[in-house]
Amino acid sequence: GENVEQHPSTLSVQEGDSAVIKCTYSDSASNYFPWYKQELGKRPQLIIDIRSNVGEKKDQRIAVTLNKTAKHFSLHITETQPEDSAVYFCAASINTDKLIFGTGTRLQVFP
Amino acid sequence: NAGVMQNPRHLVRRRGQEARLRCSPMKGHSHVYWYRQLPEEGLKFMVYLQKENIIDESGMPKERFSAEFPKEGPSILRIQQVVRGDSAAYFCASSSTGGSGANVLTFGAGSRLTVL
Numbered sequence: 001g002e003n004v005e006q007h008p009s010t011l012s013v014q015e016g017d018s019a020v021i022k023c024t025y026s027d028s029a030s031n032y033f034p035w036y037k038q039e040l041g042k043r044p045q046l047i048i049d050i051r052s053n054v055g056e057k058k059d060q061r062i063a064v065t066l067n068k069t070a071k072h073f074s075l076h077i078t079e080t081q082p083e084d085s086a087v088y089f090c091a092a093s094i095n096t097d098k099l100i101f102g103t104g105t106r107l108q109v110f111p
Numbered sequence: 112n113a114g115v116m117q118n119p120r121h122l123v124r125r126r127g128q129e130a131r132l133r134c135s136p137m138k139g140h141s142h143v144y145w146y147r148q149l150p151e152e153g154l155k156f157m158v159y160l161q162k163e164n165i166i167d168e169s170g171m172p173k174e175r176f177s178a179e180f181p182k183e184g185p186s187i188l189r190i191q192q193v194v195r196g197d198s199a200a201y202f203c204a205s206s207s208t209g210g211s212g213a214n215v216l217t218f219g220a221g222s223r224l225t226v227l
Contacts, residue, residue, distance in 0.1 A: 043202065046215060
């Protein structure tokens with residue numbers, strides 16, 4: 001089955017700097033790659049997603065890139081703010097709704 | 112739209128008791144997924160259901176765990192004879208489609224099970 005690896009497990013940045021989180025997936029048939037943000041004690045919330053027919057998608061300070069050949073996808077957050085501090089999860093699925101999640105990245109943005 | 116509703120939000124059980132977690136999907140959603148999150152860990156897929164059908168239960172432990180999504184009423188995740196290792200947050204998610212690629216999952220607030 002699908003396996004998703006995520007790095008780094010923790011990431012600390014200064015406010016205003018950029019943060020990059022990377023994921024790799026194993027099944028080349030995967031075609032949907034969402035990113036979820038989870039604040040402490042809260043539910044995971046979708047922040048951005050990308051499908052395999054595009055290579056990049058941007059939404060204000062957040063962007064996601066996808067390299068299908070290498071089976072890599074990345075989350076980029078620019079101009080980080082303290083409220084970006086949370087755990088971020090990548091996920092992959094093969095045209096179904098069963099998402100396989102990465103292990104998460106704890107992002108801390110210091111003022 | 113009330114979103115995905117889960118209850119109870121917190122449940123405490125003693126070893127050997129049963130735990131029942133309920134999930135009502137978003138209005139218009141007919142696909143329900145259960146995920147388990149152990150403390151400081153990621154979300155592990157357990158089971159995917161549509162009304163009256165289990166579509167994929169490959170992540171469900173073979174013993175003590177069961178799930179259903181009846182024609183009427185919420186989806187229920189049932190854990191029999193709970194053990195301390197079952198302590199976790201159980202998240203339910205729902206979506207409106209399956210297999211079409213237009214599949215955005217919306218999560219509930221989770222049910223936190225503590226086994227004493």
